[in-house]
Amino acid sequence: MATPSDSTPVAPRLKLTLRPSAESIVRSGHPWIYSDSIRSQNREGEAGELAVIYDRKNQFLAMGFYDPTSPLRVRILHVGKPVTLDEAWWQARLDETLARRVGVAGAGTDGLRLVNGESDGWPGLVVDRYAGTLVMKLYTPAWLPRLEMLRDLLVAATVPERIVLRLSRNLEAKASDEGRSDGQILYGPALDGVVIFQESGLRFEADVRRGQKTGFFLDQRENRRRVETLARGAEVLNAFSFTGGFSLYAARGGAKSVTDLDISAHAIEAAGRNFALNQEDHGVAACEHLTIQADAFAWLENAHDPRYDVVVVDPPSLAKRESERQGAIQAYGRLNANAIRLLRRGGVLVAASCSGHVSADEFFGAIGTAAKKSGRSFAELGTSFHAPDHHASFPEAQYLKCLCLKFD
Ligand code: SAH
Numbered sequence: 393m394a395t396p397s398d399s400t401p402v403a404p405r406l407k408l409t410l411r412p413s414a415e416s417i418v419r420s421g422h423p424w425i426y427s428d429s430i431r432s433q434n435r436e437g438e439a440g441e442l443a444v445i446y447d448r449k450n451q452f453l454a455m456g457f458y459d460p461t462s463p464l465r466v467r468i469l470h471v472g473k474p475v476t477l478d479e480a481w482w483q484a485r486l487d488e489t490l491a492r493r494v495g496v497a498g499a500g501t502d503g504l505r506l507v508n509g510e511s512d513g514w515p516g517l518v519v520d521r522y523a524g525t526l527v528m529k530l531y532t533p534a535w536l537p538r539l540e541m542l543r544d545l546l547v548a549a550t551v552p553e554r555i556v557l558r559l560s561r562n563l564e565a566k567a568s569d570e571g572r573s574d575g576q577i578l579y580g581p582a583l584d585g586v587v588i589f590q591e592s593g594l595r596f597e598a599d600v601r602r603g604q605k606t607g608f609f610l611d612q613r614e615n616r617r618r619v620e621t622l623a624r625g626a627e628v629l630n631a632f633s634f635t636g637g638f639s640l641y642a643a644r645g646g647a648k649s650v651t652d653l654d655i656s657a658h659a660i661e662a663a664g665r666n667f668a669l670n671q672e673d674h675g676v677a678a679c680e681h682l683t684i685q686a687d688a689f690a691w692l693e694n695a696h697d698p699r700y701d702v703v704v705v706d707p708p709s710l711a712k713r714e715s716e717r718q719g720a721i722q723a724y725g726r727l728n729a730n731a732i733r734l735l736r737r738g739g740v741l742v743a744a745s746c747s748g749h750v751s752a753d754e755f756f757g758a759i760g761t762a763a764k765k766s767g768r769s770f771a772e773l774g775t776s777f778h779a780p781d782h783h784a785s786f787p788e789a790q791y792l793k794c795l796c797l798k799f800d
Contacts, residue, residue: 405434405444406433406437406442406444407433407443407446408425408430408431408443408446408466409432409447410429410431410447410453413429414429414430415447415448415453417429418445418453419471422468422786423785424464424467424468424510424788425464426465427463427465429465430465430466436460438458439458439459439461439534440457440459440532440537442457442469443456443458443466452474455470456469456515457516457532459532459533467510467515467516467534468510469513479545483545483549485513486549488513489512492780493781498592500592500593501590501591501613502523502590503520503521503523503589503590503610503613504781505519505781506520506521506550506781508782508783509531510786511785511789512783512785515532515534516535517531517532517535518606520607520608522589523590524587525552525553525589526550526555527556527558528546528555528558528578529560530560530563530567532563533563533566536566536572537570539557539578543555543578547579552580554577554579554583555579556575556576556577556583556601557572557573557574557575557578558575558601558606559572559573559574575602583600585599591610591613592613592620594676595666595670596637596666597666597669599662604634608635608637609634610781611746611778611779612706612744613779615744615776616638618774618776619638619641619642619645619702619704620641620645621645622642622645622742623641623642623646623647625646625701627647627651627699627700627702628647628649628700628703628704629653629700629702629734630706631653631688631692631731632653632688632705633652633660633663634654635659635662636652636663636664636667638704638706639652639663639667640676643667644670644673647702648680649679650679650680650681652684653684653686653688653691655685655686656685657685660683667679667681692731692734693730695730695733695734696734697734698733698735698736699734700734700735700736700739701740702742703731703734703735703739703740703741704742704744705727705742706742707727707745708746709746709747709791710723710745710750711747713749714749716749717747717749720747721750724755724758725758725761726762728741728758729762729765731743732763732768732797737799738798738799739798739799740796741796741799742794742795742796743759743795743796743797744794745792745793745794746791746792747791748789752790755795756795759795759797768799768800769799770799771798772796772797773797773798774795776794777790777793
């Protein structure tokens with residue numbers, strides 16, 4: 393008797409060839425192939441299907457996840473010699489990825505990015521660890537049929553208490569057809585509320601099931617450590633404060649007061665709870681914690697009193713697409729010009745950008761122009777980019793940059 397698989401014709405392997413320029417880009421290790429770089433393909437592929445890419449001489453070049461619905465048509469998994477993507481292969485890739493994190497967190501830190509997408513060879517996948525909870529965030533549907541394999545690999549390699557699934561918005565409908573939802577627990581006990589984890593010995597809550605990204609901005613850890621060193625005796629303004637990440641470091645570093653400024657009441661309340669979680673630290677206990685729930689752009693536009701010693705400006709991405717780049721550069725200039733005006737003599741501006749479409753040079757240029765226009769003399773204390781657990785292996789993955797300037 394015929395079984396369904398007998399009667400369903402098995403599609404031949406999806407094979408692609410590329411335009412010559414795209415071929416060299418893939419060979420050099422870049423992980424994305426756009427639809428207009430594809431020269432030929434033997435058939436249409438399905439979302440998440442493995443595509444094999446052949447070069448001009450019909451030799452194996454690479455393999456990746458195919459997505460017919462996205463202009464980013466293939467996300468490369470492997471370049472070089474032909475391989476079989478079996479469990480041993482995935483296991484080896486995870487071992488390499490985790491080996492890169494050894495010693496990165498430092499003492500008192502159990503919040504860390506374990507898997508950073510394409511830059512670690514896991515296109516469209518992020519895994520963040522918050523104490524015993526792993527948060528797996530998907531940016532491509534290709535992972536949906538591979539979730540159980542991923543879960544089993546992560547459980548074996550990291551022995552977590554729990555794994556939470558997060559989905560980028562464009563995946564929610566497709567995931568729901570497969571019984572998956574944003575915030576679903578993939579492994580371990582149910583979670584009602586937040587998880588508590590540590591960063592540099594400070595305790596924070598992360599709303600891993602509902603919060604932005606995976607619940608916290610782990611990428612700012614190194615910049616927060618810098619702020620701690622600048623904060624002794626300071627009055628600090630933390631603009632776009634979210635749950636008070638920079639603020640807790642400033643408080644522990646001896647700040648006299650810290651003011652959190654954010655549009656989200658939810659974020660401001662969480663910052664209050666994070667201060668409460670760290671009261672055993674003398675600096676945090678002694679620091680006055682003030683909050684302002686407001687649109688920070690408008691608030692900074694209208695504030696003129698130079699009464700802060702440190703101002704942190706870490707807005708959300710101001711350029712979600714290339715066409716917003718110029719506007720974003722101008723907005724960074726204006727926002728930071730307003731922030732500089734609030735600094736006392738000797739005050740420090742900590743200006744960060746997470747807009748991937750704005751380059752570090754453009755961002756630093758905009759801040760430099762704002763600093764010169766202030767008419768004050770200033771010195772650069774330093775710049776920073778991606779932390780090792782967020783390393784970016786190709787230009788489009790580089791989004792984070794931060795500049796510290798001290799003003800007379
Ligand atoms: N600095 C934070 C991360 C900032 S994320 C940290 O270290 O964790 C960006 C924050 O900007 C979010 O909390 C968001 O609520 C806030 N935000 C977005 N638009 C805003 C606006 N117009 N005014 C004030 N805050 C805003």
